[in-house]
Amino acid sequence: MQSSVSIQNLKLDYGTVSVLRDLNLEIGQGEFLVLLGSSGCGKSTLLNCIAGLLEPSDGSIYINGQNVTWAEPSRRGIGMVFQSYALYPQMTVEGNLSFGLKNIRMPKEEIRRRVARAADVLQIEPLLKRKPAALSGGQRQRVAIGRALVRDVDVFLFDEPLSNLDAKLRADLRVEIKRLHQKLRNTMIYVTHDQVEAMTLADRIAIMKGGVVMQLGSPNEIYNRPANKYVADFIGSPSMNFFETTLSRGAEPKVVLAGRDVPLATYGFVRKDFAGAVWFGIRPEHILTGEAAASAPVRFEVCAELVEPMGSEILVWSTLADTSIRFRLDGQEKVATGDMLRIGFDPARASIFDKAEELRV
Amino acid sequence: MADTVIRTQHASHAHAAGPRPRPIFSRRNIIIYGVLIVLALYYLLPIYVMVVTSLKGMPEIRVGNIFAPPVEITFAPWVKAWSSVCTGLNCDGLSRGFLNSLKITVPSVFFSIAVASVNGYALSMWRFKGANVLFTILIIGAFIPYQVMIYPIVVLLREIGLYGELSGLVLVHTVFGMPILTLLFRNYFSSVPEELFKAARVDGAGFRTIYFKIMLPMALPIFVVAVILQTTAIWNDFLFGAIYTRPENYPMTVQLNNIVNSVTGVKEYNVNMAATLLSGIVPLSIYLISGKLFVRGIAAGAVKG
């Protein structure tokens, strides 16, 4: 597959601070890539570099095989949607949509056609004559997407487009973006700090930290086989439970947890001969309870210290091997603080990271 | 619009202290209005003196006190100040300078604001190398007493051949208005979301397009502030107007100076005051008309980070 966007050895330094370090990324034609990370990880910076709004210190960026590292943003064949919508307040919706086209002196007829099409796709025809101030947040963001749409470009860049919306609108618009992608099949690069958006939208997710990509992979891969402790911790809510322990390789690999051996024969090792201090991680949703716990390969009994009912499920806080842990119960279970609960898990679903480098074992 | 919203919401705090309805003559109100009225008297006293004096005849001024209302109201001083008082050889009052003042003020205000707004825009949005050094120099420039610059500017204008020309004076006003105006515009444009600028760049808009199509229409409130400040400053300017132009272009303030500042001869205070008020009418009316816009404009971003 020819890559749509290719980033090679990209570096960006502000004085002595490096924001992007030697970054490489290949994004396929029609792919939906999400750049995920907490604030300050460099994800927006990377997007701005792709857009041409920031100039990298070194490295190059190719879009559709063209080296666009130093090209003007408008010459890169991209459209961009911003968190704050960035609609031109004094122009009508129509003006906002057509502004970019007028700048390249496109014939009026063509402009009208494209605006009409975008308005149709996004269902904003009734809003065309309004000013942004008269629109709701969701409508504004739709117009902002439309502004990228009319440009008829191959690559769409989204910079946290849903962060300013309330939870419900966010979910609606998320679906809409997904539909749009299915319909248009352009390359989309989407920056967010919201893992739900990332998981639901992405073909692939790039998790970033400190200017480097920690892991690049499908949502499934990222969730199930995080490459390092940072990714494991970052993805999933509530986040993964970690225990400090030691991986030993006797007859079969095992760790000791709360004085009990946890056999790791079923665990899919990446590094077959690693032994030593590790983080042993298990997601709250992979901790089994009740009857399922009874048949789990590894079983414990813990005390419910804090109970958080959430309707569909109950989150329980407890302690195991001197470590605070969380796990989930079905929303219908009856549990009170102080209750003793049986839990268990399948070591095959665990994630183990060496302590020194925090990489997957 | 945003301002009124803020105001009404904000104002609610003032009355939010207790559930009971407040009487008009509450202690709080008496204090607030009392202080305001006393202070208002301080601000009004001088203009009262000016107006009252300008409506008196000279004999009345010589005997009476300056605060007494005129026994016999006469508009003769106003007529004289406008059309017949001698400013040197020419006895046609302030009227001769009025047009000149307009001719100086309008282009000076226009150019100084045009240049300063572009400066502020370039400084806040395009951040080229050395922008902060440049801006710091400009701010220091705001502190240089004009008198110090008179001589070098003469030499400078002479070298570029604009000395004595109206355009030279416009240039001088543009230069000296630049520090404060650039500060205003820079602050204002800094408060414009950066994403808007980025969006425009993605939309293919360059330096000029972004300025004219996006920033200019958004910056109207701050333009109002700049116009008010500059009109006042340039209209009231005497020093530059007298030094960098020829007599045929002398602004009204030169005539005002000639009327008010004459060293010898009989002082006609009523005419002086009328002339003073007349010369101040343009900036005064601008403030009266657009005072509201002024505050709103400043609130719209002139004072933000």
Added chain:
Amino acid sequence: MSQNGKPSGLFKNLSAKIAAIPMVLTALVVFVGCTVWTIVFSFTNSRLLPRADWVGLAQYERLWGTRRWLISIENLLIYGSLMLILSLVLGFLLAALIDQKIRFEDGFRTIFLYPYALSFIVTGLVWQWVLNPEFGIQNVVRSLGFGNFTFDPLYNPNLVLYGVLVAGLWHGSGLVMCLMLAGLRGIDEDVWKATKVDGIPTWKTYIFVVIPMMRPVFVTTLVLVTSGIIKLYDLIIAQTGGGPGLASEVPAKFVFDAMFVSQNLAQGFAASTMMLVAVTFIIIPWAYLEFGGKKNG
């Protein structure tokens, strides 16, 4: 934005650079150039015309041995600090009062602001009148029967600066009020709610919460007011002429008189150089704090 040796580095943002030319020229040619010129000729013996007749530091020695210059500086320090503090206090007080959802807000605001529309010459003239003992306030009070009432600030060397201050405040505090009012209106009303809930008295809220939040307003105001103070000249000329004696002389007047009345350009240049040095010492650290650490650095 443009940095080290990019393919099209020089022409990147070309229009932005072209647009900045007037500013660059003003900053470098007018402000820096003229300043350097002034400093250079302050080491000469120029009288009516600048001439390269070098005398070293003689002008500065004479300057600092001149009582009038020392008095001017002292006066500026006294007037300046009082003006700065009082115009901020008065401006803030006015703004806070006007911000209390009062009736006739527009009227009050106009009353406080209109003096700013008038020139310093007019301001000085009218306050000279009002404060004049022969026909101003003193005369009026005496005619009411208080024969011994004395109020002649402009003719008392110990009070004259306060007389000028009254006029200066009258002229400038309205603008400060506007700036402060804008700042107050820009404050999130949640802050007020929070302090009400916490039971913090209003005055404490203003001093410990609101004012610190208005820092940018204060910075702008400070620049405007301070630059006005340093340039103080017209008001003095119109109101006191520097008198009585030398009691209201200020540096800007010293510079002007040296250059154009005494026709000793170099002495005037030396004095203005000293003023510039003082200003630069105040501004540079401020500018560094203001822009140095920021994102756009």
Added chain:
Amino acid sequence: MTSLKPLTFCLLASTAWLPAHATNLEVTHWWTSGSEADAIRVIAEAFAESGHTWVDGAIAGAGGIARPLITSRITGGDPMGATQFTHSSAMRELIESGFMRDVTELAQTQGWKDAIFPQSLLDSCTFEGKIFCVPSNIHSQQWLWLNNSVFIDNGLDVPQNWDAFVAAAPVLRENGIIPLAQGQQAWQQQLLFNVLMVSIGGPDLFERIYREREPEFAAGPEMSAVFVAAGEARDMMRGSNIQEWNLAAQLVADGRAAGQIMGDWVQGEFMQAGMTPGEDLTCLPGLGVHQYITAAGDAFYFPKVTDPDVIAAQDILVGTIVAPETQLAFTKAKGALPVRLDIELVDPTPCMQRGMEILSQGNVVESVNTMVSPDTLGRVTDLVVEFFADTRFSVEQAQAEFVDIIASAD
């Protein structure tokens, strides 16, 4: 008011109906008050008869505003056609630098050497043997003006000299009258001091100090007497809280003050207030002591220009200013003395007559402006301003500082 067309009309009209060689000659001056404007109008109208156009550049405020403006215009390369300026060494640098036009030739053809009186006026215009200006009128400064009725009403004789005036002061003070009314402006205080120096110290002391700059004279007993007189004046001035000289004159005319030391131009102010010199008003030249007056006055200078039309217009203006007819009307309007003796004054007041007498006797001192640089004069001014304002400033200290200034004067 003679109806003079507004300037703009003049300019428009000039192209329409004036002869082809008509030239606009811009003349700057600081004569803006009523009588001064009347006076300058005399010259302007006489000049306009030649067919040229007088473009009026009036700027009020001699020292602070007009002078920097005029020098800036000249050095800035955009000179006016002609400008009023006081006789002074202030002009010297402009002349030295070659900015000003030499009018010696015109002076010779018009016979100024015989016509202009006193000749010191021409001396002031002369630099390295060449004449650079045209004197237009003489003003003298050394006058003490007294309101007779104030003294008579208080049972005093009207003083005929400074000492008698000083002696009368305590009585006046007791009766709530300010003995000496003086404006607070620096130039007036400097004038007062230098008048005391000429009148109390005598013309010889004055010139010794200012022209010869002999510090031992500045430190000498005659100068001490001048400073004592200045100290007396300081006491007598107490309470005259006004800035302008015309307000001081008003205090005298109203009877709130007894006298004022001021130049001859103040006479018009008194007459305007209804006083008749010689009857209600006593004028004492030289304060009734050393009856010498400065024959300093105003003069016109002509910047060097290249346009031959403007040069021709300058020539005409030079002739116009010294012409006897112009002199007569001009000095009458201005309340000044003419620069030539061959003019019969119409209805001169006793004070003006006295002035003419002194002039014709040759009891003339040079103006301080022509003897020391403006810089030195500025320092003297600063000193006396401080001295007059501060009663704690002792006579001895003031004299000591004065000696320092004279020692380094130029």
